[in-house]
Amino acid sequence: MKVRFDQITKYFGQAAAVSGAEFTIDDGEFFTLLGPSGCGKTTLLRIIAGFYQQDQGDLYFGSKLMNIVPTHQRNIGMVFQNYAIFPHMSVFDNVAYGLKARNINKTQIAKRVMEALEMVELQHLRDRSPSDMSGGQQQRIALARAVVIEPELLLMDEPLSNLDAKLRIKMRADIRALQKKLNITTIYVTHDQEEALAVSDRIAVMSRGVIQQIGSPRDIYLKPANQTVASFIGTSNLLEGIVKEHDPSTGLAVVQLGNQLLHMKLVRAYVGKALLSIRPERIRLFDNMRSDLAHKLIGIVRQSTFLGGKMHYVVESEQGHLLEVEQQMSVLIEPFEENQRLVVDLQLEHAVLFDGKGEEVLNFAAP
Amino acid sequence: MLHRKATRLGRRNWFGLKWDVWSVVTLAAFAFLTFFVVYPLVSLLLNSFYDQTGKLTLGNYWEFLRLKYYYSALFNSFKISILATLFAVLIGLPLAYLSTRYQIRGKGALNILVILSLMSPPFIGAYSWILLLGNNGVITRLLHSIGIPFTSIYGWQGIVFVFALQFYPHIYLYVSGALRTADSSLEEAAESLGMPAWRRLLTVTLPLVLPTLSAGTLLVFMESFADFGTPMLLGQGYKVMPVLAYEQFINEMGGNMSMASTVSALMIVCSTLALFVQRFVSSRKNYATSGMRIAKVKPLSRKKSWLFTIIAFVPASISILPQATVIYTSFLERKGPVFHRGFSLDSYIQIGYKVQKAITNTFSFSLMAMGIIIVMGVLISYVLVRRASRLTAFLDGLIMIPYIIPGTVLGISLIIAFNKPPIILTGTWIIIVIAYVARKISYTVRSSVGILQQLDRSVEEASISLGVPPMKTFFKTTVRLMIPGVMSGAIISWVAVINELSTSIVLYHGATATISVSIYSEVFSSNYGTGAALATILSVCTIISLIIANCLSRDSRTIA
Numbered sequence: 001m002k003v004r005f006d007q008i009t010k011y012f013g014q015a016a017a018v019s020g021a022e023f024t025i026d027d028g029e030f031f032t033l034l035g036p037s038g039c040g041k042t043t044l045l046r047i048i049a050g051f052y053q054q055d056q057g058d059l060y061f062g063s064k065l066m067n068i069v070p071t072h073q074r075n076i077g078m079v080f081q082n083y084a085i086f087p088h089m090s091v092f093d094n095v096a097y098g099l100k101a102r103n104i105n106k107t108q109i110a111k112r113v114m115e116a117l118e119m120v121e122l123q124h125l126r127d128r129s130p131s132d133m134s135g136g137q138q139q140r141i142a143l144a145r146a147v148v149i150e151p152e153l154l155l156m157d158e159p160l161s162n163l164d165a166k167l168r169i170k171m172r173a174d175i176r177a178l179q180k181k182l183n184i185t186t187i188y189v190t191h192d193q194e195e196a197l198a199v200s201d202r203i204a205v206m207s208r209g210v211i212q213q214i215g216s217p218r219d220i221y222l223k224p225a226n227q228t229v230a231s232f233i234g235t236s237n238l239l240e241g242i243v244k245e246h247d248p249s250t251g252l253a254v255v256q257l258g259n260q261l262l263h264m265k266l267v268r269a270y271v272g273k274a275l276l277s278i279r280p281e282r283i284r285l286f287d288n289m290r291s292d293l294a295h296k297l298i299g300i301v302r303q304s305t306f307l308g309g310k311m312h313y314v315v316e317s318e319q320g321h322l323l324e325v326e327q328q329m330s331v332l333i334e335p336f337e338e339n340q341r342l343v344v345d346l347q348l349e350h351a352v353l354f355d356g357k358g359e360e361v362l363n364f365a366a367p
Numbered sequence: 368m369l370h371r372k373a374t375r376l377g378r379r380n381w382f383g384l385k386w387d388v389w390s391v392v393t394l395a396a397f398a399f400l401t402f403f404v405v406y407p408l409v410s411l412l413l414n415s416f417y418d419q420t421g422k423l424t425l426g427n428y429w430e431f432l433r434l435k436y437y438y439s440a441l442f443n444s445f446k447i448s449i450l451a452t453l454f455a456v457l458i459g460l461p462l463a464y465l466s467t468r469y470q471i472r473g474k475g476a477l478n479i480l481v482i483l484s485l486m487s488p489p490f491i492g493a494y495s496w497i498l499l500l501g502n503n504g505v506i507t508r509l510l511h512s513i514g515i516p517f518t519s520i521y522g523w524q525g526i527v528f529v530f531a532l533q534f535y536p537h538i539y540l541y542v543s544g545a546l547r548t549a550d551s552s553l554e555e556a557a558e559s560l561g562m563p564a565w566r567r568l569l570t571v572t573l574p575l576v577l578p579t580l581s582a583g584t585l586l587v588f589m590e591s592f593a594d595f596g597t598p599m600l601l602g603q604g605y606k607v608m609p610v611l612a613y614e615q616f617i618n619e620m621g622g623n624m625s626m627a628s629t630v631s632a633l634m635i636v637c638s639t640l641a642l643f644v645q646r647f648v649s650s651r652k653n654y655a656t657s658g659m660r661i662a663k664v665k666p667l668s669r670k671k672s673w674l675f676t677i678i679a680f681v682p683a684s685i686s687i688l689p690q691a692t693v694i695y696t697s698f699l700e701r702k703g704p705v706f707h708r709g710f711s712l713d714s715y716i717q718i719g720y721k722v723q724k725a726i727t728n729t730f731s732f733s734l735m736a737m738g739i740i741i742v743m744g745v746l747i748s749y750v751l752v753r754r755a756s757r758l759t760a761f762l763d764g765l766i767m768i769p770y771i772i773p774g775t776v777l778g779i780s781l782i783i784a785f786n787k788p789p790i791i792l793t794g795t796w797i798i799i800v801i802a803y804v805a806r807k808i809s810y811t812v813r814s815s816v817g818i819l820q821q822l823d824r825s826v827e828e829a830s831i832s833l834g835v836p837p838m839k840t841f842f843k844t845t846v847r848l849m850i851p852g853v854m855s856g857a858i859i860s861w862v863a864v865i866n867e868l869s870t871s872i873v874l875y876h877g878a879t880a881t882i883s884v885s886i887y888s889e890v891f892s893s894n895y896g897t898g899a900a901l902a903t904i905l906s907v908c909t910i911i912s913l914i915i916a917n918c919l920s921r922d923s924r925t926i927a
Contacts, residue, residue, distance in 0.1 A: 072835055087848065155832075
């Protein structure tokens with residue numbers, strides 16, 4: 001089922017927790033609301049669930065206006081951050097709860113509950129009390145309880161944040177597989193960008209109540225729409241520079257970074273302050289003074305950290321920028337020492353150039 | 368960005384309330400408290416500014432300050448309450464330290480003794496001490512027979528003695544709770560900095576439990592200040608404020624309502640003042656400590672261990688004596704008011720026909736009050752927690768008012784408010800039930816609020832999201848999960864209601880006398896046997912109720 005947001009705004013007191021949300025989630029899509037805590041993602045989810053009422057704008061499920069439909073009539077399945085398992089009921093009764101509310105007959109309930117429990121591999125625990133079960137098991141009960149009612153929409157509010165790291169990775173794969181199998185439109189809230197990248201069809205990155213960018217995980221990572229997205233998703237080095245000249249016919253521009261001049265191709269006319277965003281894995285380091293590199297800087301290693309599969313460096317350039325650099329470990333290359341002088345190569349074809357405020361992308365068209 | 372006409376969806380009305388069942392509950396609670404607490408108290412206050420002929424005057428207060436008969440009661444009340452509080456701290460504080468920090472024997476038994484001695488209503492304590500230390504008391508005679516010139520327990524010393532033994536468990540329970548959870552690494556830090564043991568106690572341990580101690584101290588002070596039964600039984604001419612208010616109210620020459628109101632108003636001022644003093648002291652000395660490391664219990668040598676055990680059990684054993692005495696006395700064989708040697712059920716048989724009505728009254732009034740308290744407690748606590756606003760915070764404050772108002776005062780205020788048209792309730796059972804609800808509902812509201820705060824809201828939301836409408840969810844899920852917490856508070860309310868004396872004595876009217884009122888009148892007319900039998904019934908009910916409460920609170924902990 002499609003979910004459409006039409007200029008939805010929600011205030012808490014004077015502050016807008018969500019402002020002007022306008023987008024559509026497609027049928028069967030796994031859609032993630034991603035952002036730091038307090039960005040409005042949970043507020044938006046609770047508006048979809050009907051626990052909050054938006055102050056402005058309209059919400060549609062398919063073509064139906066949902067604004068005044070109460071939660072219990074929205075036919076949604078919701079998984080809560082702390083699972084919200086009914087502690088006074090057995091596993092079976094927890095899962096059967098929503099079916100009982102729909103006045104389904106007993107044999108049907110038993111059949112569907114067992115199917116749901118099999119889906120989450122808990123059929124052997126049906127008569128147990130959930131209060132002494134592990135977080136992972138409780139999470140599965142919550143998931144079974146939400147999908148057994150065959151909801152038109154599955155809502156998940158940071159469902160994995162209370163699990164340990166390994167279980168989190170297994171659970172997120174299981175959730176994704178279940179979602180694909182049932183082909184159920186799913187809206188997923190998380191602050192964990194790796195989780196979001198791993199499970200989603202599309203991601204909406206939120207910050208301070210505003211949706212910053214909506215796109216596939218690849219787009220969000222490789223083509224961030226603004227500085228906020230670039231710095232929230234993964235790590236980005238943000239370097240201040242100036243676009244000195246721009247040739248509209250070729251698109252070529254000269255970007256000054258400290259005393260170094262770089263050449264980049266822009267898609268729009270721009271002259272003035274700019275921000276260069278480049279990922280740590282897109283910076284290469286060399287210990288000999290190679291001259292064949294187009295975009296080199298000179299730097300000194302300030303910090304060198306061994307992370308197992310890769311090395312992490314903090315390099316201070318001659319221009320005074322502190323750069324984070326990641327390099328895959330290899331038996332062929334000796335790690336660099338702290339205080340070592342070296343050549344820093346920026347792979348500008350993988351960099352993003354923003355305008356001076358970090359709001360618009362200059363070197364490629366918005367996806 | 369598109370700018371279009373905004374669709375305003377909020378349906379919020381005045382006071383930010385959404386119009387639903389819960390706003391009706393809020394308004395009903397306000398109506399109840401306004402009508403049965405605020406209106407009577409305002410009437411009482413106004414009444415204190417009129418003289419007998421209905422003229423507006425400050426004369427009552429002037430009389431109070433002018434005549435020693437009146438102002439000495441205020442002085443006496445303060446003297447007794449302060450001394451009782453002081454002694455309660457002197458007993459309770461060391462006992463708490465001893466039992467939490469040292470390896471003494473029989474800690475479980477000690478705790479049971481202390482809790483048992485707390486639960487009997489204070490006037491039963493006073494009454495038992497009359498049996499033991501009265502003019503013809505068992506111990507009095509014993510002392511006389513070995514030549515010790517002990518007169519009797521009557522007088523202010525006796526009142527202080529009974530209060531201190533009755534109320535020190537508050538201090539003990541409060542402080543030992545705080546000592547158990549206090550972060551012991553702070554004491555270890557002081558030790559590592561070279562502070563000797565006794566100075567660590569003074570500079571670290573005591574300051575840390577001071578807020579808790581001050582809360583316990585306030586409770587003891589308030590209860591001593593408001594208690595009517597004990598000074599009435601033991602005072603013999605030594606007047607304190609609750610007794611004075613009652614006498615002005617009940618005076619055989621035709622009660623002086625203006626003076627009763629004045630005395631009551633002054634009592635309200637005093638207990639409010641005490642509350643503010645305590646808040647002021649503890650607010651400036653409140654430290655949030657995270658009890659990371661629980662205090663260690665010091666092992667003791669065999670000799671020391673026995674010594675400390677005996678020291679700990681002395682006050683606990685003395686304070687349980689009244690309970691034991693009452694039960695023992697109730698089974699004594701007797702002829703009229705005179706006891707004989709040997710045991711019998713005479714006293715119980717006698718209450719069967721003499722004060723049967725009182726027993727049915729106590730249980731029917733209390734059950735009715737409990738029904739109302741539980742329903743109101745559940746609904747009000749839901750509003751307080753889930754619909755928190757400035758309005759509900761105000762409601763919370765209103766609910767706590769009857770908690771700090773002395774029972775006698777509340778009773779007198781209800782009489783003043785409802786003894787004239789349009790609504791005459793005086794002399795009916797209704798007014799007693801209302802008074803019970805108003806006075807004792809706070810325990811149930813507090814414990815219900817407590818469990819509701821622990822209940823994650825998402826459990827209710829999960830139920831709603833699965834298609835169960837909000838009101839049905841409330842009854843099916845929320846109320847079901849609240850039951851243990853509600854009931855453990857409700858039983859405390861119940862225990863307080865069946866033992867209630869100071870309001871009942873003002874409000875009862877012949878046919879509506881309760882067990883506690885009957886005990887009071889039996890003891891006053893020297894029918895100690897029937898009094899003891901009635902008191903035993905109350906004690907047994909209390910003990911059973913508390914055992915149930917204890918089991919329930921264990922249950923609620925497993926759910927949360």
